[in-house]
Amino acid sequence: MAYFIRAVNTLSIWRRRRKVTVPAFSPKIIENFVEVFSEQSEILVKRLEPRVGTGQFSIWPYLSSYTLDSVSETAMGVKLHAQENPNSLFLQAINKLLHLVSERFFCLWLQPNWLYKFMPQYATHEKNKNIMHEFVDQVITKKREEIKTKHESKSESENKKDFDFDSYKRNSFLDLLITLSGGEKGFTNVELREEVLTLTVAGTDTSAVSIGYTLVLLGKYPEIQEKVHQELCDVFGDSDRPLVKEDISKLKYLERVVKESLRLYPPVPFIARKVLKDIKLSSGYVLPAGSGIIVSIWGIHRDPKYWGPDAEKFDPDRFLPERFNFEHSCSFMPFSNGPRNCVGYQYALMSMKIALSTILRRYRIVGKEGTLRNPFIKVKLQIMMKAVDDYQVALERRVPKTSDCNARGS
Numbered sequence: 547m548a549y550f551i552r553a554v555n556t557l558s559i560w561r562r563r564r565k566v567t568v569p570a571f572s573p574k575i576i577e578n579f580v581e582v583f584s585e586q587s588e589i590l591v592k593r594l595e596p597r598v599g600t601g602q603f604s605i606w607p608y609l610s611s612y613t614l615d616s617v618s619e620t621a622m623g624v625k626l627h628a629q630e631n632p633n634s635l636f637l638q639a640i641n642k643l644l645h646l647v648s649e650r651f652f653c654l655w656l657q658p659n660w661l662y663k664f665m666p667q668y669a670t671h672e673k674n675k676n677i678m679h680e681f682v683d684q685v686i687t688k689k690r691e692e693i694k695t696k697h698e699s700k701s702e703s704e705n706k707k708d709f710d711f712d713s714y715k716r717n718s719f720l721d722l723l724i725t726l727s728g729g730e731k732g733f734t735n736v737e738l739r740e741e742v743l744t745l746t747v748a749g750t751d752t753s754a755v756s757i758g759y760t761l762v763l764l765g766k767y768p769e770i771q772e773k774v775h776q777e778l779c780d781v782f783g784d785s786d787r788p789l790v791k792e793d794i795s796k797l798k799y800l801e802r803v804v805k806e807s808l809r810l811y812p813p814v815p816f817i818a819r820k821v822l823k824d825i826k827l828s829s830g831y832v833l834p835a836g837s838g839i840i841v842s843i844w845g846i847h848r849d850p851k852y853w854g855p856d857a858e859k860f861d862p863d864r865f866l867p868e869r870f871n872f873e874h875s876c877s878f879m880p881f882s883n884g885p886r887n888c889v890g891y892q893y894a895l896m897s898m899k900i901a902l903s904t905i906l907r908r909y910r911i912v913g914k915e916g917t918l919r920n921p922f923i924k925v926k927l928q929i930m931m932k933a934v935d936d937y938q939v940a941l942e943r944r945v946p947k948t949s950d951c952n953a954r955g956s
């Protein structure tokens with residue numbers, strides 16, 4: 547009974563909060579973040595510059611600090627500068643916490659709360675959790691004051707207007723969560739902190755992992771990489787201008803590459819659900835109410851029933867509208883499906899496309915020669931599914947201006 551009440555409470559908390567977060571991720575809002583991703587991607591390629599021509603290295607730290615800086619700026623409106631400062635306290639705290647949570651996830655004896663308190667990991671866990679909480683609490687207090695001052699300086703009729711998505715310009719999710727939940731009477735500071743940290747944790751490593759897999763795959767398949775580069779040449783010509791939002795929808799081949807990478811290497815390889823009432827499957831088996839189930843996204847994505855006999859092959863063109871089978875809406879679900887799916891999926895696709903296009907305009911990715919028809923990347927499960935070698939790649943500089951575009955154009 548106690549478990550049931552707790553489950554219902556948790557569900558009602560989730561439902562109430564989800565009602566606020568979904569509109570905050572509407573396309574009109576997230577397109578305002580293009581500038582942030584574009585700026586942060588430029589910093590990323592500058593940081594990669596000393597690595598050009600120096601052989602294989604792990605690109606993971608570069609990617610994860612790019613996604614952390616982008617998420618913190620869009621979620622809290624704060625420039626963390628994790629890319630320029632790998633010793634940033636917040637970056638170290640989040641990395642240590644993720645490591646501890648992952649360790650706890652896979653070690654049964656670390657799971658009971660009463661026992662964990664006696665373990666040496668507990669003190670480190672609490673210390674880093676407090677660093678993150680204090681940081682976010684300060685940001686929330688400042689943001690509330692800012693909103694209050696703005697509110698007081700406006701006339702009464704202006705304040706009565708509903709939230710206007712059209713006039714929303716590059717504020718953070720935190721602004722939105724405060725406003726959409728009802729201002730002073732809406733989310734409490736603790737609720738805001740929980741939401742902001744959920745977005746930060748859910749949005750950082752997931753996107754970095756996906757960019758990492760895509761780069762490694764492009765290193766294995768140079769002919770596909772050249773097609774991506776040709777598309778970039780078509781969109782940007784010989785200019786080295788930063789990407790703007792109108793460019794994104796033109797990068798259609800890159801989008802297929804990203805989707806195919808998410809299909810073969812979904813960063814979240816499975817999801818868990820609790821069965822609320824008996825479900826009879828088409829096979830005749832019954833999933834009894836109360837049982838827990840694991841849905842394998844990895845398995846679905848490689849099932850020949852949906853993807854054909856060459857399901858394991860890296861073939862971005864299977865996402866061409868004329869080839870993609872829309873009948874099975876769950877055959878492609880890197881962001882899950884249904885009411886509990888990923889709220890940040892459009893945000894993630896945008897962040898990935900911007901980072902990838904900025905890197906690939908400047909550099910050619912050289913991977914470990916992949917002559918096989920099917921890619922093979924050794925993976926490990928650490929909450930997410932990551933590459934064992936932490937995404938080893940080498941970089942070559944592209945010949946500046948048009949010569950590289952023309953020479954390699956198909």
Ligand code: HEM
Nearest residue numbers: 748749752753756813814817880881882886888889890894
């Ligand atoms: C490639 C990147 C990403 C992947 C593959 C991914 C994948 C997923 C998946 C599979 C779930 C559902 C888990 C389940 O059904 O139990 C999920 C949930 C979630 N994701 Fe993402 N995600 C990504 C990026 C992001 C980003 C960038 C954000 C926010 C900035 C984000 C925020 C969330 C949140 C808040 C939830 C929980 C939704 C809820 O329970 O209502 N994700 N994500």
